[in-house]
Amino acid sequence: MPFKTRNLVESFRYAFAGLWFALRRERNIRIHGIVGTLTVILAVHLGVTRLELAVILLTIGLVLTAEMVNTALETVVDLFTDEYHPLAALSKNLAAGAVLVTAITAVPVGILVMGKYLVIAQGRVVPLKLRSGLLVAIVGAVFVVLLVVAIKAALGNLRGFRGGMPSGHSALAAALVTAIYFVGASPTVVALAIGLALLVAQSRLEARIHSLTEVLIGMIVGIGMAWLVFSLLAV
Incomplete structure (x- = not known):
C-alpha cells in the first residue's frame, strides 16, 4: 500500500479498511460500538435535545477513536520489535490508559445527559x-x-x-x-x-x-x- 494516497477516494477506502479491520479484530471496539449504538437509540427514544445528542455522539466517537489509536500504536510497536522492551510496554500502557480515561468518562456523561429523562419505577419510564x-x-x-x-x-x-x-x-x-x-x-x-x-x-x-x-x-x-x-x- 502506498504511504501517500493519490486522491480522496483512496483516502476513504483506506480509512474504511482500517475501520473494518478494527471492528473485525478488536473485541473491545465491537463492544463499545454496540453499547454506543444502543445508547444513541435510547437517547433518541427518550427525546433528548439536539445538543445533548451531539454530546453523546461526540463522547462515543472519542471512545472509539481512542480504541483505534490504541490498536494502531500496538500494531506499530509490534512491527518494530517482537521482544519485550520497557519503552514499548510503556507506550502500550499509555495508549491503554487513554482508552480507560475516555471510557470511564463516558459513563458519567451518559448519566448526566440522560438521567434526567429516565428512572424505572413500577415498570414505567417516567421523567426525572x-x-x-x-x-x-x-x-x-x-x-x-x-x-x-x-x-x-x-x-x-x-x-x-x-x-x-x-x-x-x-x-x-x-x-x-x-x-x-x-x-x-x-x-x-x-x-x-x-x-x-x-x-x-x-x-x-x-x-x-x-x-x-x-x-x-x-x-x-x-x-x-x-x-x-x-x-x-x-x-
Whole structure:
C-alpha cells in the first residue's frame, strides 16, 4: 500500500479498511460500538435535545477513536520489535490508559445527559429531574468508583476491588450512607445505613482482604466524594 494516497477516494477506502479491520479484530471496539449504538437509540427514544445528542455522539466517537489509536500504536510497536522492551510496554500502557480515561468518562456523561429523562419505577419510564437525590447518588457512586480505581492504579494496586489501598467496598458503603443522609432520610434509616456500612467494613477486615487503614481510607474517600457531588449538584 502506498504511504501517500493519490486522491480522496483512496483516502476513504483506506480509512474504511482500517475501520473494518478494527471492528473485525478488536473485541473491545465491537463492544463499545454496540453499547454506543444502543445508547444513541435510547437517547433518541427518550427525546433528548439536539445538543445533548451531539454530546453523546461526540463522547462515543472519542471512545472509539481512542480504541483505534490504541490498536494502531500496538500494531506499530509490534512491527518494530517482537521482544519485550520497557519503552514499548510503556507506550502500550499509555495508549491503554487513554482508552480507560475516555471510557470511564463516558459513563458519567451518559448519566448526566440522560438521567434526567429516565428512572424505572413500577415498570414505567417516567421523567426525572437532573438534580434529584437518586440521580445525584448514582453520579456520586460512579465518581467514587473512578476515584478508587485511580488511587489503586497510582499506587500500583489495580486488582479490581480485591485488596489494595483503598477499600472500594468500604468507599461505596460510606458513599451510600452519605447519600441517604443528604436526601433527608429519617434518623432511623440513616442509622441502619451506618450499621450496614460498618458490616461491610467489618467483612473486609474479617476476610483479611483489607487492613484497617485501607478500610478507613476507603470510607473517607466515599464520604468525601459523595459530600462533594451532593454539594455541587443537589439543590
